[in-house]
Amino acid sequence: MTQTANHAHPTDNEGGKMGMWIFLFTELFLFGGLFLVYAVFRAKYSDDFHKAAYELDALIGTLNTVILLVSSMTVAMSITAIQKGSKKLAIKLLLTTIFLAIVFMVNKYFEWHHKFDIKVYPGSEVLQNLERGELLFFGLYYMMTGLHALHVIIGMILLVICIFKIKSGHIISNRYLLLENSGLYWHLVDLIWIFLFPLLYLLT
Amino acid sequence: MSKNEKYSHESYLEYQGKYKGIWGWLFSTDHKRIGLLYLYSIAFFFVVAAILGLLIRIELIAPGPTIMDAQTYNGLFTVHGIIMIFIVVIPGLGAVFGNFFLPIMIGAKDVAFPRLNLLSWYIFILGAILAVASQFAGGGAPDTGWTFYVPYSSTSSTNVIFALTAAFILGFSSILTGINFIVTIHRLRAPGMGWFKMPLFPWSLYATAWIQVLATPIVGITLLMVIAERVLQIGFFDPALGGDPLLFQHLFWIYSHPAVYIMILPAMGVVTEIFPTFSQKPVFGYGAIVISSIAIAAVGYFVWGHHMFTTGISYWSRWFFSFLTFIVAIPSAIKVFNWISTMYGGSIDLKTPLLYAISFIFLFMIGGFTGLTLGALATNVHLHDTSFVVAHFHYIIFGGMGFAFFAGIHYWYPKMYGRMYNIKLANIAWGVLFTGFNVLYFPLFIIGIQGMPRRYFDYLEQFHTGHFISTIGAIILIIGIFMMLFNLIYYRHRGAVAPSNPWKGVTLEWQIESPPTHENFEEIPEIKTPPYLFKKES
Numbered sequence: 001m002t003q004t005a006n007h008a009h010p011t012d013n014e015g016g017k018m019g020m021w022i023f024l025f026t027e028l029f030l031f032g033g034l035f036l037v038y039a040v041f042r043a044k045y046s047d048d049f050h051k052a053a054y055e056l057d058a059l060i061g062t063l064n065t066v067i068l069l070v071s072s073m074t075v076a077m078s079i080t081a082i083q084k085g086s087k088k089l090a091i092k093l094l095l096t097t098i099f100l101a102i103v104f105m106v107n108k109y110f111e112w113h114h115k116f117d118i119k120v121y122p123g124s125e126v127l128q129n130l131e132r133g134e135l136l137f138f139g140l141y142y143m144m145t146g147l148h149a150l151h152v153i154i155g156m157i158l159l160v161i162c163i164f165k166i167k168s169g170h171i172i173s174n175r176y177l178l179l180e181n182s183g184l185y186w187h188l189v190d191l192i193w194i195f196l197f198p199l200l201y202l203l204t
Numbered sequence: 205m206s207k208n209e210k211y212s213h214e215s216y217l218e219y220q221g222k223y224k225g226i227w228g229w230l231f232s233t234d235h236k237r238i239g240l241l242y243l244y245s246i247a248f249f250f251v252v253a254a255i256l257g258l259l260i261r262i263e264l265i266a267p268g269p270t271i272m273d274a275q276t277y278n279g280l281f282t283v284h285g286i287i288m289i290f291i292v293v294i295p296g297l298g299a300v301f302g303n304f305f306l307p308i309m310i311g312a313k314d315v316a317f318p319r320l321n322l323l324s325w326y327i328f329i330l331g332a333i334l335a336v337a338s339q340f341a342g343g344g345a346p347d348t349g350w351t352f353y354v355p356y357s358s359t360s361s362t363n364v365i366f367a368l369t370a371a372f373i374l375g376f377s378s379i380l381t382g383i384n385f386i387v388t389i390h391r392l393r394a395p396g397m398g399w400f401k402m403p404l405f406p407w408s409l410y411a412t413a414w415i416q417v418l419a420t421p422i423v424g425i426t427l428l429m430v431i432a433e434r435v436l437q438i439g440f441f442d443p444a445l446g447g448d449p450l451l452f453q454h455l456f457w458i459y460s461h462p463a464v465y466i467m468i469l470p471a472m473g474v475v476t477e478i479f480p481t482f483s484q485k486p487v488f489g490y491g492a493i494v495i496s497s498i499a500i501a502a503v504g505y506f507v508w509g510h511h512m513f514t515t516g517i518s519y520w521s522r523w524f525f526s527f528l529t530f531i532v533a534i535p536s537a538i539k540v541f542n543w544i545s546t547m548y549g550g551s552i553d554l555k556t557p558l559l560y561a562i563s564f565i566f567l568f569m570i571g572g573f574t575g576l577t578l579g580a581l582a583t584n585v586h587l588h589d590t591s592f593v594v595a596h597f598h599y600i601i602f603g604g605m606g607f608a609f610f611a612g613i614h615y616w617y618p619k620m621y622g623r624m625y626n627i628k629l630a631n632i633a634w635g636v637l638f639t640g641f642n643v644l645y646f647p648l649f650i651i652g653i654q655g656m657p658r659r660y661f662d663y664l665e666q667f668h669t670g671h672f673i674s675t676i677g678a679i680i681l682i683i684g685i686f687m688m689l690f691n692l693i694y695y696r697h698r699g700a701v702a703p704s705n706p707w708k709g710v711t712l713e714w715q716i717e718s719p720p721t722h723e724n725f726e727e728i729p730e731i732k733t734p735p736y737l738f739k740k741e742s
Contacts, residue, residue, distance in 0.1 A: 022383045025418075026417055037440060041448075123436055143429070
């Protein structure tokens with residue numbers, strides 16, 4: 001939808017960016033609801049959360065954090081590249097970002113796959129027999145990382161669109177609102193992960 | 205259009221864009237056409253839900269089953285609520301009149317993101333279709349009430365997921381419209397139109413848009429959590445799985461109470477436009493109206509707990525929520541005083557829009573005062589979940605938002621279509637509507653105080669008279685609605701050609717042709733004076 005927004009008034013950059021920022025705030029509120037629920041249950045079942053968090057693989061989590069941080073950097077660099085008029089470099093940097101996003105998703109896949117192997121998934125018998133707090137922890141884990149993964153996929157789609165628009169000459173050195181807004185979206189994906197990572201993996 | 209009369213200009217209704225015929229509407233990014241798309245779809249769903257409401261009333265005309273069984277009844281009041289709240293009342297004024305008149309009133313050619321605007325309509329239609337489909341598909345109509353309270357909504361075997369998804373999608377559409385309006389107001393005001401030279405309807409839309417943007421995501425995630433609870437057995441709200449049902453109520457009302465202000469603020473904006481025009485007098489206390497709009501939006505965000513007084517939340521939180529609820533009454537009352545003072549000493553022209561606007565004040569006052577009765581801790585315990593509550597919120601939502609909507613359509617109709625409706629018939633329809641409305645809802649206050657619970661299929665003999673009168677009122681009300689609709693539809697093509705300024709209004713929409721051209725303004729006007737300056741007639 002941001003992309004629709006951008007074309008309406010290609011000249012009103014200010015307005016386009018403003019709309020995107022407000023949209024990002026609504027995204028923060030969307031996740032905010034989940035963080036609130038997390039806070040409530042963490043306070044209620046702190047021991048269970050403590051125990052359950054040990055089950056998560058902090059190594060994969062750390063790896064994914066680094067990957068996302070680097071990808072945020074490459075997307076920012078691609079904006080600078082486009083500003084300097086270097087189309088090829090911008091596309092290369094965007095491809096790097098998408099590659100890193102794919103690595104993130106593959107890691108996520110292995111992480112979830114492992115959980116499924118040991119029968120820790122919503123509705124499974126193993127999970128139902130755990131303590132209530134642990135059950136809620138895994139529920140939140142799947143909901144939060146799942147919703148986040150969905151945002152990663154949307155972000156990747158936006159970046160792919162940007163690549164095509166750069167190729168077709170719609171995004172150029174003095175008109176790059178779509179790329180900038182997609183970049184903002186990608187930073188949001190990164191930002192949310194920065195909060196999810198310690199809350200789920202590190203606070204044990 | 206009749207043969208011998210023609211407009212001298214090409215209006216947005218005749219404008220030939222890239223697409224022809226129906227596609228020229230379905231793919232149009234013109235804010236006026238999108239406004240009409242919303243108008244027709246919302247009017248359609250309003251009639252559907254009104255008929256569902258009538259069926260509920262007919263069922264309640266006598267104790268015991270009358271025309272349906274209890275489960276059908278549960279489905280009816282749920283779907284009536286979902287359609288009315290999420291499809292008609294929340295988007296209503298903003299999407300129809302906001303889309304049509306916001307850009308015109310601030311001197312712009314369109315909203316900030318026209319394509320996004322069209323996309324919002326498609327998302328809206330998708331959600332609306334899902335909501336209606338929930339009535340028919342699979343496991344039967346959802347029976348949870350529009351509030352989706354857990355744990356029942358996570359266990360009911362009916363189509364709750366359909367309804368939840370519909371509400372989620374409609375919320376998304378609402379957010380996008382909100383973003384669009386905020387950016388439009390920030391970026392596209394005509395040169396010279398400072399914030400405090402902006403007319404008051406755009407101001408109310410601005411306050412509303414912020415609530416839409418800040419509150420809707422919370423209910424979005426909450427509905428997703430209920431869906432997750434049903435599909436994946438994640439027990440966020442189910443005590444058996446360690447969850448907390450009260451948490452749902454908090455999260456739900458954090459959105460759904462501000463949603464009341466999403467409905468009522470634009471309604472207040474519409475009547476604020478009507479009073480000065482029909483009194484030929486500047487609005488009284490412009491600044492106070494602006495500030496009270498923002499105050500309602502801000503304080504309204506922190507009163508959700510008054511829906512939960514009987515759930516066992518702590519004494520101090522009840523005290524706090526009750527206190528803030530009373531605070532909201534202050535800016536609301538300020539507005540009422542402003543409207544009355546605007547009329548005071550004006551040359552009042554009692555045409556249909558003003559009749560609706562005055563009855564808006566009357567009904568809104570009753571709704572508001574009974575709201576204070578419910579906001580007080582002691583009386584709330586007695587009145588909670590009775591038909592008193594039903595009467596209260598219908599007075600606010602239908603008497604407030606609904607009547608303001610009717611006021612708006614009668615006010616702006618000549619501008620939108622370039623035709624006049626039959627004013628005499630419109631006044632009669634108003635009389636029937638207003639009578640029917642009060643006969644329908646007032647008895648519910650009384651039997652509510654006597655202990656009639658809301659949402660019940662059956663009742664004791666002692667409530668029979670009240671329910672009987674109420675059902676008679678419902679029939680009168682429906683007749684009034686159809687009279688009004690007939691008038692508006694029949695004279696759409698047959699009415700007299702409307703001049704560009706039939707009511708002698710002074711805001712920008714009356715300075716351009718009726719109906720407006722595709723571009724609204726040949727030249728973007730420059731604003732030098734505050735709004736609502738009426739020239740003294742010599």
